[in-house]
Amino acid sequence: MRFTALTDSRVRWLAFAVAFIGYASVGYWLQVRHGFIIGDALARVAAAQSVLFSRSPHVAAIGFIFTPLTAAVQIPLVALAPLWPDAVARAFTGSLMSAVFMAGAVYQILGIGMDRGVPRGFTLTIAALFALNPMIIFYGSNGMSEAPFIFFIVWSARRLIMWMVDDDVHHLVVAGGVAMGLAYLTRYDAAAVIAAAGFLVAITTFARAAKSPRFKRALMDMVLVSGPGFLSFIGWAVASWLITGLAFAQFSSQYGNSAILAQEGGAPKSSMWDGIVYSVASFSLLAVTLAPLIGWAVVARWRRPGWPMLVAPLAIFGAVLAFQVYTFSKGATFPFLRYYIIAIPFAAAVTFFCVPNGPLRKPTRRGNYAVPEADPPQRPRRWAYLVPVLILAVCAPVAGFGMSSQKYAPQEYGLGALLASPDATGQRNLDQRRLAAAFSTEREIAAYLDRMQLPDGSILADPVYAFSIIVASRHPRMFVVPSDPDFVAILNDPTANKIRYMLAVPNKGRGTSDALNLRYPTLYETGGNVATLELEAPNDGKDQPVWRLYRVHEALPAS
Template sequence: MTLVDTPVKTRKINVVVLVTGILYLGIAIWFWRYHLMPGDSSSRLANAYYTIFSRDPHLAAIGFVWNPLPSLLLIPFLPLTLVFPALTQESLLAVLASAALMTATVGLFHSVIQKIVANRALQIALTAAFALHPMTLLYAGNGMSEACFLFTLMLAVRSLHLWLVEKRVEQLVPLGLALALSYGARYEALAPLAAVTALVAAITWWRSGRNGALARTDAVIVGLPGLLAVALWALASKIIVGQWFATFSSQYGNSAQVSTSAADIGSVTGDDLAGRLSYWGHQMTGLAPFAAILLIAALAFAWHRRDLAILAPITVLGSVLAFDAMAFLSGTSFGWLRFHIAVVPLAVLLAAHLIADARQRFVTAASLVLVLAAFPTMFSILSDSNLSREEAQWVTESGRFNTSDLHRINTQVASDLDAMNLPDGAVLTDVAYAFGVVLASDNPDQFVITPDRDFAAAVADPTAHHIQYLLLSADGSADAVRLARYGPTPVPLDNATPYRDAQGGVEWFLVKTPF
């Protein structure tokens, strides 16, 4: 079986990309049409938006709490919002980007499957098992960073697969670049960056007859781009915001959010190791119920046939899963279901290797059954809002209502502010929470926002900076504007206009200054 992409293979990939692209576009339009975009996707879009459309546009406005790649990819398309305002005001651009990235991910996935399995029908079936998995479908259309992260991981899997099979050192260059890109998407990329570098060093040392110098050289080729990505991003963060790794040290970062929500998280996932382990096991069983069996069987047959290529998906995707599992079990993660999405492509790739190495009809049939078993178990997980806490916002009727209602409130706040015809810099707000309002506004220049270089001074003395209104989140634990004005005490209603959701809960306060 050749590893060269023939014209037939290329045409098949094009067909797969076209079909999945149409499907994912439809899902993205569904998320947009019913205003179901999660806050994470809109906030990533907003981070890009501030770099061009704000009263203080600059590239550093993209922020340093979250990795920049999902936002950076959107910046070239932002000028189109002048013609199609819905691209930003309704977060349409975010869902279109995730649909495009997941489509590209499926194309890469199919190209790897073609290099493992020769039978064309099996290639299509295995690709469909990944492309049509409910988690793949959801995260293809909702605008979150999973599509971007999976795309970079599959780039790494493909390059590592080629290097393991063809033994060509030039494949290490795109492998290193893919790992660096993956760090631009998510912090979990630290795991495959370390794991792949170690693997390449070990295999080169073994293949070269224990040549340590050659092993170190290959490790540098693979690891240096990612190491530079980590170091340069940390250095830029330190220079601009004074923190090396803001996601761990910022009041807006993941560590602070998990700490603040620890009691709520523990009430669902369990507050001890045994409880978290049980919760994690149920999630993994829903995503890929027989992944462990596939792993053991695929490794056994690969060992028998000396098939090193199986190490590509295990090292890249498996290290991400191990990282997320350790983070959750140690109590430093929310334990969202999406954090384990890498098991979906991993299980299918393990099945592909098992089919290719076993070359037995029974094993082929059994492998397909084990992979496809994820569909009924996944639907079961999605019906349990405790195990799929985020996904319940889109797959349950009450979740969809609440998510779309939040969009309605944000749009109403923005509309009310726009109707006042306020001057630039008249509304002070913390966009860690108010990003949806700023995106929905026709006049983003009216806001003084967190990335603005005079934000801290405006928070300290709103009157001196000609602030006319404070827009405060009702329950944002780290809302800098609300904490500076009222501290931890509730916002008094005598000088504030509340904006309520459909159940009567307050989402926003608009406070007139002077107080």
Template sequence: MTSRTPAVVFGTALAGYLAVGLTLSMRFGYMLGDALSRTSAAQAVLLSRDPHVSAIGFIFTPLTALAQLPIVAFASWWPGITRWNISGIAVSAVFMAGAVVMIHGICRDRGLPGRYCLLVTALFAVNPMIVFYGANGMSEAGFLFCMCWAVRRLIRWVGTDDVHDLVLVGIALALAFLTRYEGVVPIALTAVLVAAVTVLRRGRVHWKAMRRRAILDAVLVAGPGAAAFLVWITTSWLITGEALAQLSSSYGNAAILAQSGGSSGDVLSTGLFSFAAVISLGPTLAVSLPLATVLAIRRRDLEFSVAPVLLGGVLAFQAASYITGSTFGFLRFFVCAIPLAAVVAVQLFPAGPDLATRRAGAYRRHRPALPALRSVAAAGVVLLSALGLPVTGWAMLQPSLSSQQYALGALFDRHPSADDPRAVEARRIIDSFSTERRLASFLDSQDLPEGSILVDTVYGFAVVAASDHPTRFVIPSDLDFTKILNDPASGGVRYLLTVPNEGRGVSDAINRRYPTIYDNGAELYPLVLEVPNDGADQPDWRLYQVPG
């Protein structure tokens, strides 16, 4: 391997994820709602009728949408960037390619021989779940990159005691929080782990003398994440009046969960699902984790503790959230099992020579000289990792485990049966947002002025993202939205785009202001158009005219 190897790894992974993403989107029209909604948020910041940074919204943490802004800026010249979620795909591909480079870096830092380093990296990169989430614009790619970056740097710090590594861990964890809310969990766990490692650097006898240093190290690693958290919730409170809109807003996760019928099972069923999800995504952990634990104890290898604490902590949090009814049972929430399995496999190899570092700390731990893993054993580790890929691929095609991914199987079914309910539903999942794209094209053809269509982005984000003229829509992030909602005619609105007042539609601002508008136009507005929806879990649309 040479100094150019990481760049080659990054470029190869990036090209692959972009190719898959653009094929899924532009060839098959397969996009996920959370990804497209983030693209719509980025569009609102730059291209809405009232562009401003706070239009990014405060339901999701902002990094995934903010990263799209340089690409979305060109959507005024080519609207396909938002219509086909190209900006989201590009961002997730970059992040996931970065995660692949971090796994490669962990392998190199461990001292793996070149061929095994590339094999372990490749097995992570081509994992079906990694490929899919590196290609669909979701926030999982950014979160995995930040977590893998933090894991790599913290493993290095355990050995080097280099403050530069610790600072980068803190930055990576802060960015992880700005990507997904569960990033607060590894911030807290890392602070505890860092404090514990520092206290014990001189041995148990001298732990009291190390307490102040341990506190400083913990503050250093948790400080950036704590600052990001405080700045985010303070900004949200100042602008929206809600510090944690994800929990308290009518658009947030708690509201969505309630509108969708609440928790989907009892403690036993949700616990079994969580266990099955982890095993499906990291099947090798059942063998490699106990074995690596034993080897780490025998080798007195503290580096091993990093990945189970950081990545395992996220998995435990997701399982607890689902079991307690605080979130949905989505396979993607357990995606950290994949890098955990990869890092644990790497830890089966004995550590190589001491790491080169910018400035080693006073309590650097020197790696012991250990014999290399025998070729048969090394090949067995790689083979074990490879055997996990078909298990994950199979799990992704099971509706009971993977409600958001199983439709991928329909892409390869050239002769689907019209009598097979599963095939029909899979086709509807793939067709999600196809109706919204057609509706956007119809509205674009009407030659309407700016601010002439009132719509809430609960469901309407897909219509706005697909439109060539996003300034024609009045959306909730517009500062005058409430004023126009109360008197559409005076605000220059010509059409109201509505959804049924049920399920998530109860949070739609138009439904809350005019509860019967979908049924009868609130006895104020005549019906112009009704559009049945081809997509799964998507509403039938009704377009009402505002008398002028």
């Protein structure tokens, strides 16, 4: 069968399969072969592991700092850890999670073009430029939350684009009831999308309805698209409050973003304007031609049939970028390039609007306020398709350049160490190599502890740093951690509770939130009068602590 004879659905699924294999292969090369692992990705694997293999396995052990979806979907893969321990120790289960969702994002990008009936060659080219963007490849393979977040946001945008023209209620059900609700369980940023979608749908319905009850219809559609996301927001907050006593642990916990910023000396001192400039520079590195593409799309679609379709991606993707710009300019988040990654699918989606519509996908149920389906028949010249492709294509090399910047891409620029000559020298190269060596020391400590063949509940540790040791251990049940119900009692009297060792990190920076340091402030320096230093392990990873293993004092014999 010729490729041109394949149905749109088969083309999308073929693209999904190819993308998944590609991203998973990159993940294996990055994380299993070279050990290049971002801490948050490994922490999510550790959260999934704690649900199944901790000393006190329970679902709430997944934690409430991160939203749960990225860790929860890894639980079936983590269950296979005894068959392939490195899949967990090197976060490859996270790579598989990212690969599935980023391949799904490629599927949805293709869907945006196919729904609008633009030529298949143009649609495939735009999807390929999205899929092969270096930033997309990296975050489609490293186990972070960016891949599922992009998938759910693009899925939401795709459905709302079509709802704007065919008024099919099924689009609102999928966009709001599924995609946005799950997006919030992936990243807190989705709250901005839920609000923007509700506002957009309410205004659109109110403007369309020529007769009363206009307000009730607008309210009903708004609840339909934003209600499930709002329930996700409330449900997650209530669950967190009932279990931890904190409704929004990410913002108020000693392990949350605000606490981390404070522990590391606070956000960089700058004005709100400086924060805005930094944010705009960040997403411009990822989609440098986004503004020209938006301008072209607006001019190309203005007052043509179905022109309101363009409003949906502007509102959905724009809400995410606006949220990130605002939170960073207020000093509430970190200067990470990945926070602006949504600019890449934004640019890809907008490019589809730079060319005329074709025959739109047939809706399941055309609504009362559907608008004309397609542009009048016309034969655009070839340049009308070529120029938008070339403009979008500029984004990929610029994004690759941005990823090499230590200022704008502190988590990505270490990739240069994997590509540099082995004999390369210089401070920059040393920093990159230390980034690439992250958690190698922790894996060695885990192997050392495993060889000791300790019984369950022998080592006291706080996953604030120790998650990287626990997840690399073949015997995670030997660790006593804060999610265990008896953790506080054991922490208060480790000797009586038969604790043999305590893992200690410096009582500074993020180490000030470590439960062991909170209970024994001098533990790292002196043993806190409860333990004696047995081992010190300098760390090969950048910004990682020098570990100390303390042997707990044995109980004195009764007199």
